[in-house]
Amino acid sequence: MHDNDLSRGDAMAEAIERAIVAREFEGRLPPERVLAARFRVSRGTVREAIGKLVARGLLSRRQGAGTFILDDTDRRTAEIWSDMVERHPRLQESLIEFRTMMECRSAELAATRHTAADRRRLQQVARDVDAAYGASDRRAQIEADVAYHRAIADAAHNPVFSYLMGSLLNLLHDHVQLSIAGLQPDTEPSRQLRAQHQALIDAILSRDVAAAGRAAGRHMDYVRVQLNDLRGAA
Amino acid sequence: MHDNDLSRGDAMAEAIERAIVAREFEGRLPPERVLAARFRVSRGTVREAIGKLVARGLLSRRQGAGTFILDDTDRRTAEIWSDMVERHPRLQESLIEFRTMMECRSAELAATRHTAADRRRLQQVARDVDAAYGASDRRAQIEADVAYHRAIADAAHNPVFSYLMGSLLNLLHDHVQLSIAGLQPDTEPSRQLRAQHQALIDAILSRDVAAAGRAAGRHMDYVRVQLNDLRGAA
DNA sequence: CTGTGATATTGGTCCGACCAATTTCGAGAG
């Protein structure tokens, strides 16, 4: 119906996107000049089309190198929150509040819906995050933490939750990575977090919906207090 | 620190955006050729910069007419969910589940945090939505409904909630507008919805957090069932 | 095998021209 009222630039953008999802290119797009020739269109038009996909976080351009396809993990970051945060650095508390809600509900849904495969994955990420907090590599701690919370959100079996949690975690990963920075093993915060992570996983795996929600809430409360302390100290 | 590693195109996009938020232009942007001259840059560069802002939903271009600034209401639509939904039309249920969570928490927070100004606005939108369901103009019903739920989210005093609820409602407004379509007054659904809206507002205004959450949950349950019926009938 | 420099590739920008949709405005009809 409304397929034919597009400028060539928009049409190009769609064509390129189709080609991408069809795996027609692998990793790197053909040079702009080649694309222009293939689609019988000027290079400027190709550039504007690619520009839109770059703005949407689907592609990445590097002068001299080429245009590259970003995978899901990379592009989840930019999609949503970036504007808000860049424009409004005071959103920390609001984001934490939102995340708390997401974590609680995800935990509850995960307790209800997790499958055998989810079960294995949850046990794995629980072991990983515990191991990470047993050491003092903050990078590994953050990665394990993200994987842990992502696994819970995925176990809720709601793509909206998965998507938002993923982007939210990536945001925190980027902008607030100092939050739990350099947490030493065998300190009180480290012990607390390990215990909370374990309690949350246990509640989910035993399919205790109410307990899962409570555990997630306690965990987020603790995280929120820690962040406030850090901000106060800095 | 990282202010100076931008291509001129990106710099242009930022400059134009600053000019927009500074209200330097009103409604319509100067012609591309003028902008190019003012910023001492080629028209192609201006075009790519504007292209990015268009992709972000900040501007709208019409050949022959000009480039126009979109206000918040217009642009909230495109920001987030469009990709997801266009790519994945089966998300209805997941979105409803997410919205249910948002509505419940918004209601709880609103019950706690609403101010005198919020109070007046909530009473107003409650009257409006009640009046709309007293007639049979579905367009008016939807508008009133959106305003109603937006007011509650705003009363939660969390910008993340306001933003997400706004975009979510706009999405439903666009894609699922047939949901409660043509609701006649003095039918059972109409009476139900009016009662639910009233109960929710009453709970919030009396600052009864638990009741507000429950009322929001009941309302969303009803909406979900109605949507399922409609989909089954179609 | 290593590193280093020339060369090719590729995105970034610029210019000037023309096309196409829209708006503007004045001439002519009523």
Added chain:
DNA sequence: CTCTCGAAATTGGTCGGACCAATATCACAG
């Protein structure tokens, strides 16, 4: 005087070719 219609001006859309700048590639010297 008002309204209508069409030509002209305005403005975004596309084109082609040129050059710049960052990067990658590879042959060659050490």
